[in-house]
Amino acid sequence: MNRKLHVAVAGATGAVGIEMIKTLEKRHFPISNLTLLASARSTGKKLKYNGSEIPVKELTKSVFAGIDIALFSAGSSISKQFAPIAAQEGCVVIDNSSAFRMDEKVPLVIPEINAMDVKKHNGIIANPNCTTAVTLMALYPLHQAFHVKRIFAASYQAVSGTGAKAIEELSRQIRESLNGGHITKEVYPHQIAFNVLPHVDSFLDNGYTKEEMKMQNEGRKIMHHPTFRASVTCVRVPVYRAHSVAVNAEFERPVTVASAREVLLKAPGLQVIDDPAKNEYPQPLYQAEQYDCAVGRIRQDCALENGLAFWVSGDQLLKGAALNAVQIAEELVK
Numbered sequence: 001m002n003r004k005l006h007v008a009v010a011g012a013t014g015a016v017g018i019e020m021i022k023t024l025e026k027r028h029f030p031i032s033n034l035t036l037l038a039s040a041r042s043t044g045k046k047l048k049y050n051g052s053e054i055p056v057k058e059l060t061k062s063v064f065a066g067i068d069i070a071l072f073s074a075g076s077s078i079s080k081q082f083a084p085i086a087a088q089e090g091c092v093v094i095d096n097s098s099a100f101r102m103d104e105k106v107p108l109v110i111p112e113i114n115a116m117d118v119k120k121h122n123g124i125i126a127n128p129n130c131t132t133a134v135t136l137m138a139l140y141p142l143h144q145a146f147h148v149k150r151i152f153a154a155s156y157q158a159v160s161g162t163g164a165k166a167i168e169e170l171s172r173q174i175r176e177s178l179n180g181g182h183i184t185k186e187v188y189p190h191q192i193a194f195n196v197l198p199h200v201d202s203f204l205d206n207g208y209t210k211e212e213m214k215m216q217n218e219g220r221k222i223m224h225h226p227t228f229r230a231s232v233t234c235v236r237v238p239v240y241r242a243h244s245v246a247v248n249a250e251f252e253r254p255v256t257v258a259s260a261r262e263v264l265l266k267a268p269g270l271q272v273i274d275d276p277a278k279n280e281y282p283q284p285l286y287q288a289e290q291y292d293c294a295v296g297r298i299r300q301d302c303a304l305e306n307g308l309a310f311w312v313s314g315d316q317l318l319k320g321a322a323l324n325a326v327q328i329a330e331e332l333v334k
């Protein structure tokens, strides 16, 4: 494909959709026509792209004729309903939801790791879970060098990971709390302002949440590493944007801080911010709106064989969603 393309964003008014539009513009994706889709609630709303205002249309079965690439971020049920229809119309769908990630016929791609899998698509390509994406940006280069066996991890996930309504919920609860008023809850089961919730996504029979199991399941598929194991606790924190993950990784081969650092310094899409003497380490506040993820607090794990502990932060709306989706689209047009 070396012509300009008709691109659609489904879920254009959402937290991820807005970032998709900005990322397409910033990275000069070759677009002839941009169609913005959302629910009937948003019909007529206008969103900015490249200096013009584009009206949002309702997502229906008939909108995909003539569209080359559709970036979906309108939730799992919408993807299940509309992505196959779009693919049948000849459009390539890059889907941000969990709907197709574990489907054997659907590649699950982080371009820095398995860009070659894009070629195997049958009309749908899946974007990974945001916490998994941020973690693998640091873990995969280490895996290539030292072969990871398993990780133990805890996430610190921003409210924007839940969408636009959760961003409003944090702001509202901060105001309500500071005014000494009643705290209203619409998105999370408990107050998120001035609190942390060890609960992201729904609980499974094994006691983990769905979000927690994505690290192992999606990690295996993306890294082509079927025996990779991950025990994760996912935690929602009152941060607006960018997820962080504390990782303890055990490798097959011996690893030192110096050899790990050498590998991480060369990794694409990753900054090393790691100078404890100067209080320098990755922080979500400063990773927000950055394309690169950042790794720091790199140290020899004192409880694991061939173990390394590290901390990684990354903007989950970008590397965990919009940027990764646009990078996949860029692979398609290469």
Ligand SMILES: NC(=O)c1ccc[n+]([C@@H]2O[C@H](COP(=O)([O-])OP(=O)(O)OC[C@H]3O[C@@H](n4cnc5c(N)ncnc54)[C@H](OP(=O)(O)O)[C@@H]3O)[C@@H](O)[C@H]2O)c1
Pocket (backbone or CB within 6 Å): 010, 011, 012, 013, 014, 015, 016, 017, 037, 038, 039, 040, 041, 042, 059, 072, 073, 074, 075, 076, 078, 096, 097, 098, 128, 129, 130, 160, 161, 162, 163, 164, 165, 316, 317, 320, 321
């Ligand atoms: N937020 C993240 O960091 C992140 C990261 C990775 C993946 N994802 C995934 O991306 C998807 C969207 O997440 P988000 O955070 O952007 O959520 P969000 O802010 O709640 O936005 C949801 C979007 O979906 C649209 N939508 C809802 N119901 C629809 C319907 N019936 N028909 C058409 N469009 C509909 C909404 O349109 P209206 O405005 O018209 O309601 C809105 O544009 C989810 O599958 C999520 O799991 C999110």
